[in-house]
Amino acid sequence: MAKVLMKGNEALAEAAIQAGCRHYFGYPITPQNEVTAYMAKRMPKVGGVFLQAESEVSAINMVYGAGGAGARVLITSSSPGISLMQEGISYIAGAEIPCVIANVMRGGPGLGGIQPSQSDYFQSTKGGGHGDYKLIVLAPSTIQEMADLVQQAFDIADKYRNPVMILGDGMLGQMMEPVDFDNIKKGENHIEEKTWATTGMGTRKKKNIINSLELDPQMLEKHNIELFKKYEKASKEEVRYEMTNCEDAEIILVAYGTIARVAKNVIELAKRENINVGLIRPISLWPFPVEPFEKTVNYVKRYLSIEMSMGQMVEDVKLAVNGRKPVYFYGRAGGMVPEPAAILEEIRKISGGAK
Amino acid sequence: MNLLLISFRAMGQEYAKQRMIIMDYKRLTIVLGHYGTGKTEIAINYARYIKETGQNVDIVDLDIVNPYFRPREVRKELFDKWGIKVIGVDEKYMNADIPALSRDIYSVIQDKEKHAVFDIGGDDAGAIAFGQYHNIIFNKDVDVLFIVNVNRPFTKDADSVIKYIKLVENAARIRVTHLVNNTHLSYDTSIEDVIKGQKIVEDVSRITGIPVKMTTAKRDIAEKLNKMGYEVFPIDLYMKAPWNKI
Secondary structure, three states: OOOEEEEHHHHHHHHHHHOOOOEEEEOOOOOOHHHHHHHHHHHHHHOOEEEEOOOHHHHHHHHHHHHHOOOOEEEEEOHHHHHHOHHHHHHHHHOOOOEEEEEEEEOOOOOOOOOEOOOOHHHHHOOOOOOOOOOEEEOOOOHHHHHHHHHHHHHHHHHHOOEEEEEEEHHHHHOEEEEOOOOOOOOOOOOOOOOOOOOOOOOOOOOOOOOOOOOOHHHHHHHHHHHHHHHHHHHHHOOOEEEEOOOOOOEEEEOOOHHHHHHHHHHHHHHHOOOOEEEEEEOEEEOOOOHHHHHHOOOOOEEEEEEOOOOOHHHHHHHHHOOOOOEEEEEOOOOOOOOHHHHHHHHHHHHHOOO | OOOOOEEEOOOOOOHHHHEEEOOOOOOEEEEEEOOOOOHHHHHHHHHHHHHHOOOOEEEEEEOOOOOOOOHHHHHHHHHHHHOOEEEOOOHHHOOOOOOOOOOHHHHHHHOOOOEEEEEEOOHHHHHHHHHOOHHHHOOOOEEEEEEEOOOOOOOOOHHHHHHHHHHHHHHHOOOOOEEEEOOOEOEOOOHHHHHHHHHHHHHHHHHHOOOEEEEEEEHHHHHHHHHOOOOEEEEOOOOOOHHHOO
């Protein structure tokens, strides 16, 4: 297959199918409806299951069931819909079920609006549901990267028996770009057979049970500790980031997803004014990449976290920088995407004033 | 190529003077196609072309399936620069996530003094919104353009394009009168893409008997192709990603 032109939402769906996903459950919500529409068309043709549930709550519990039976399963929604799924996501993490959840973010809180936003960073990376659990969160910034990360997300989910979230936004869902599915690396990780899945007794001697209930506090604590061993492994092995123009940068922008693309054009605009601007682009939001900050903190003058939110990732940036250099924030909310000129103006502002 | 009725002059500064236009058009032009074929950009550029020939023209934003990248987003730019009005839901309801249509669409269909280009949402899902005007449009002077981009996953060859034409025709309750090749790959478009699309669109034309109206491409590609002897209608892009708004 040569390059094709696709909406981000379509590429997300196709990449899941190519990663071996044959079970999709969802409920429509703007701006991710093309995933649902694409799956409705394509799943029957590849022998898969497309099911539009009666609600997001129902859909996420279907994911629990299918994932528990060992299927590669995808669910997608946008911000308010993802909020509805939080109970199910917590159960899935507790029961150690692999699955991929994609959030094509829109403005909030509440019903909010339908324009692109990044205001679900906290919900995704700090655990939107109850209990001590982590999602591995991957944030693409191009449609090609969307397709690449969906494949990786399924592999990571199986490797850790944990839900993985693709965190995009309406702009990435709706815009169109060329995608090449041939060059996606498939099955990098060796996936062990899912001996834990509830596929019937067969020749097994012991029952496989999928459950997140544990009434004995000692046993539940043990389970929590086991989960965190897994998260610790993931926090070492699943860190992903990109650095652009960071050598000799006096100011480094920190941005993920859609706004990272704005940042890349800001770097070029700033060059014309002899301001040396770099970019740290976290691709894994959890685990958050600390390494690029260690590499740059000694020589950079300041960091500027730019987000389509009122300031969420900036807290992780501050933890990574740990007081060693000033960290600034610039954001737009409610579905506004800043244009490069606005960010350049912010750079001029903070570069002028000593802090 | 004999069906392509445009030729261009490289001379002249103004857009209108850059080409000698001999392409005919009807009072109403309906732009249909698969998602992502470039319907909105073609609708805007085609309206500009009609305007430049001295006609009063509106763009009807009938897209109820796409939440972003619709003519209503460049409403002001089109009116200020070209005097082209966008007929669509009121500005305050622009982002309302409901399939509402403007009542003004009726006046555009009936007003014999006015030309209009209808930008319809993609696929049969988008085209269905237009179907409701069937009973007042069937006897009007209408061109129905079907835009083809063979780089889209579901319209890669003549057979699948024909399948889509039928699907969209049934939903829109109108017959396609012309085919348009707008094969592209966004910023990665090559002249080979356009030529590949043209061959497939010509095949579709042979099989269905629907004539080809034109081949379109963004301006830089169109200029290259024009130099090579192809006749291509140049498109200026209006639907821009936020990072490209410099």
